[in-house]
Amino acid sequence: MATATATAVPLLNPTPNLIPSPFPAPQIYRFSIPKENDAPIGIKMEQKLQRNIVICGIHEGTPFERSGARVGQEILMINGSVTNSPRTAAALIRSTPTPGIVTLVTADPTHSSLYKHITVSPTSVRWTLVREGTLLRLARVFAKASSTGLNEGDIVLAVQGRPVSTMDEVHRIVQAEQRDDVLLSFYVLDPTSLRDSIWRAVTQRIRASRYKELVGDTVTLRPIADTFEDRTDIFGVFIQQRLKARVVFDPDTYRMMDPWQYWSARYLNGRIEHESAMEYHRSSYKKVLAVMREYNRILEYNLRQLEELVCQECWRLSSGVAATVAEFATVEVDHNDDEDTIPLATATFY
Known part of the structure; x- marks a missing residue:
């Protein structure tokens, strides 16, 4: 009698740890040149990943070399103005009166592109x-602050270089600096960068797992021209280049x-396109549900x-004793796909 043999199904473990430790928080420096x-x-200077400007070179014998700034530091402000464009x-530097003082605020490089x-x-x-x-999540950012780069949904890890885990800690620091x-x-932590990092991990794991049989090789996420009442962007999940469903990312939970x-x-009295709700009752919903x-x-x-890292650092500073760092399984994620590559701006001396 023939015996049935079970086929092993690859598991999606270990779960990738995509959060490098953000601590110690990079230090802030102020220079008068x-x-x-x-x-x-x-x-x-050059701009990396459409974020802060980075110092990539210093001429010898110039006022900037004597200031004490170092290659690799990020430039946060010039003469009191926030900028992320080398041009x-x-x-701003050229507009400084002569003779005068160029004021630079710089910071040590962040530990990952997730942080800013x-x-x-x-x-x-x-x-x-x-x-x-x-x-701690920024729930509301008003006009004066939004132009500086603070965005709703950002997770606050440190203020003035000090890790924070409660609102009281933030308010004490802010009140002392008024x-x-x-x-x-x-x-x-930038939730948009975290979302992109997780999505890359999801697509790579799908291609190498049992989910490949369900959804195929090609799963992409693209913003589509729909919005909700509170401006929540709607994204389309495309499987084999075909739109299968619409999804949103909850601004409160990031899910x-x-x-x-x-x-x-x-919403109790909100509105939504009827076909947008109905498409989740089709067979394609099973495929999208696996991805979600x-x-x-x-x-x-x-x-x-991330919560554990924040707790460890806050406890370490308050107690003066180094916390035991837990070891998590890590899976390498390829961040060099052609579609994700962002060219650097041309570096120029100023």
């Missing part, structure tokens, strides 16, 4: 924090959700790791 004439002050930075520095004047910042577990001549530094679920949870579950599983795992 004399400008005695119209000659270049000796700085070479704008050059214009935001520097603002505390007297012009208006924002609202919400605590999610041990993480002066026009003091700059307030936020060190935050991937179908629009009907999001709408019904948030894998995305949310990786998201929740990594947010838990």
